Amino acid sequence: MNVLLIGGGGREHALAWAIAKSPRLARLFVAPGNPGTAMLGTNVAVDVANHAAIIALCRKEAIDLVVVGPEAPLVAGLADDLQGAGFPVFGPSKAAAQLEGSKDFTKQICAAAKAPTAHYATFTDQAAALAHLSEKGAPIVVKYDGLMAGKGVTVAATQAEAETAIRALYANEAGAKVVLEEMLVGEEASFFCFVDGETIVPLGSAQDHKRVFDGDEGPNTGGMGAYSPAPVVSETVEKTAIEAIVAPTMREMVRRGMPFRGILFAGLMIGPEGPKLIEYNCRFGDPECQVLMLRLETDLLDILEATAKGRLREIDVRLKLLCAVGVVMAAKGYPGDYPKGSVIGGLEAAGAMPGAIVFHAGTSARDGRVTANGGRVLTICATGDDLPQARRRAYDAVAKIDWPEGFCRSDIGAKGLARLGKS
Ligand code: AMP
Numbered sequence: 001m002n003v004l005l006i007g008g009g010g011r012e013h014a015l016a017w018a019i020a021k022s023p024r025l026a027r028l029f030v031a032p033g034n035p036g037t038a039m040l041g042t043n044v045a046v047d048v049a050n051h052a053a054i055i056a057l058c059r060k061e062a063i064d065l066v067v068v069g070p071e072a073p074l075v076a077g078l079a080d081d082l083q084g085a086g087f088p089v090f091g092p093s094k095a096a097a098q099l100e101g102s103k104d105f106t107k108q109i110c111a112a113a114k115a116p117t118a119h120y121a122t123f124t125d126q127a128a129a130l131a132h133l134s135e136k137g138a139p140i141v142v143k144y145d146g147l148m149a150g151k152g153v154t155v156a157a158t159q160a161e162a163e164t165a166i167r168a169l170y171a172n173e174a175g176a177k178v179v180l181e182e183m184l185v186g187e188e189a190s191f192f193c194f195v196d197g198e199t200i201v202p203l204g205s206a207q208d209h210k211r212v213f214d215g216d217e218g219p220n221t222g223g224m225g226a227y228s229p230a231p232v233v234s235e236t237v238e239k240t241a242i243e244a245i246v247a248p249t250m251r252e253m254v255r256r257g258m259p260f261r262g263i264l265f266a267g268l269m270i271g272p273e274g275p276k277l278i279e280y281n282c283r284f285g286d287p288e289c290q291v292l293m294l295r296l297e298t299d300l301l302d303i304l305e306a307t308a309k310g311r312l313r314e315i316d317v318r319l320k321l322l323c324a325v326g327v328v329m330a331a332k333g334y335p336g337d338y339p340k341g342s343v344i345g346g347l348e349a350a351g352a353m354p355g356a357i358v359f360h361a362g363t364s365a366r367d368g369r370v371t372a373n374g375g376r377v378l379t380i381c382a383t384g385d386d387l388p389q390a391r392r393r394a395y396d397a398v399a400k401i402d403w404p405e406g407f408c409r410s411d412i413g414a415k416g417l418a419r420l421g422k423s
């Protein structure tokens with residue numbers, strides 16, 4: 001099979017790594033890719049927003065399957081355009097990608113499916129939103145309805161904080177759709193299922209670390225590290241998440257004529273009443289994908305193709321009974337401003353450590369040197385027989401990286417250790 005993978009982050013390096021292991025792969029193209037994916041396939045400098053150019057590339061290279069990593073192209077309808085041109089796609093249609101592209105849409109689907117989630121109200125008018133805030137008080141969560149690169153959510157501890165967030169969203173866009181919702185309490189985890197419209201096949205769980213500093217301090221980021229499995233997602237939690245949340249919402253999508261096809265990423269809050277849905281994403285998480293790919297036993301290409309072609313029923317998705325930990329190394333300053341161009345050493349030494357693998361994200365390579373070219377730059381991952389071993393190995397590999405301009409959190413996986421009584 002000739003495969004085109006869309007994206008260029010750590011998630012896509014991990015997907016490329018897993019796809020490249022398949023004996024069924026002929027050629028792999030990645031658009032735009034990164035120096036990590038360049039070691040596994042051919043990077044193509046094509047504008048992902050230019051759907052006609054992507055279709056032309058698929059024709060030229062006789063692509064058999066397109067795999068879309070990030071959400072933006074899905075929300076923009078890339079899967080629809082490719083399918084219209086006759087190319088099978090792993091990733092949902094524009095209509096189904098509303099599960100990530102519109103928080104109000106997902107809330108409506110949850111309501112129709114009676115899936116447990118935070119109580120909410122949606123506004124397109126600042127005065128009405130502020131009136132609702134006065135009535136409900138704090139804590140409260142303020143969300144921009146659409147995609148905002150992880151910056152659209154404020155979990156407000158005080159009414160003043162919520163008011164500032166609401167005013168900022170309306171100052172940015174008059175008439176903005178804003179969702180105000182109840183603050184859920186508990187422990188957060190990510191749960192992933194392959195869905196081909198009708199059939200739901202669970203992949204597994206992971207836990208991200210969204211805040212930039214140790215102990216969940218500082219501003220939100222795209223994710224500073226992950227580990228899998230997440231002990232908080234017990235068998236009971238997983239069963240409830242599928243039966244009460246994933247299955248009824250996926251049925252509702254089918255009922256509305258917009259079946260979801262791809263990987264469904266459920267952000268769960270696991271509290272005293274069981275799991276509740278915080279949000280859906282219509283793609284793999286980054287860095288959750290990196291740790292899940294390290295545990296995947298089944299041929300990823302088989303799963304992606306079966307999902308794209310509605311044959312998921314035929315596939316047995318299995319994870320290895322290993323733990324995996326991924327530590328993100330970011331440029332100092334991230335998620336704010338940061339300089340680019342610093343040289344990163346020790347990549348080979350890190351990748352040669354027991355159980356370790358280094359996935360690239362915001363790097364660039366020239367004249368045999370790798371430099372930092374983004375905020376989240378590397379995900380240093382390792383597997384182990386248990387979480388303590390995987391964690392030790394990941395941090396042993398991190399220690400081999402020579403990059404004074406970078407930093408990472410030192411407590412990735414600590415919550416899992418605490419839950420296992422091993423902290
Ligand atoms: P999102 O951009 O939707 O991923 O939200 C970012 C983060 O905000 C989530 O990962 C949660 O940590 C937090 N969050 C969102 N909604 C809620 C909620 N209703 N209750 C508590 N925390 C929330």
Ligand code: GLY
Pocket residue numbers: 208222223281284285286287288
């Ligand atoms: N790591 C969280 C996300 O990919 O949205």
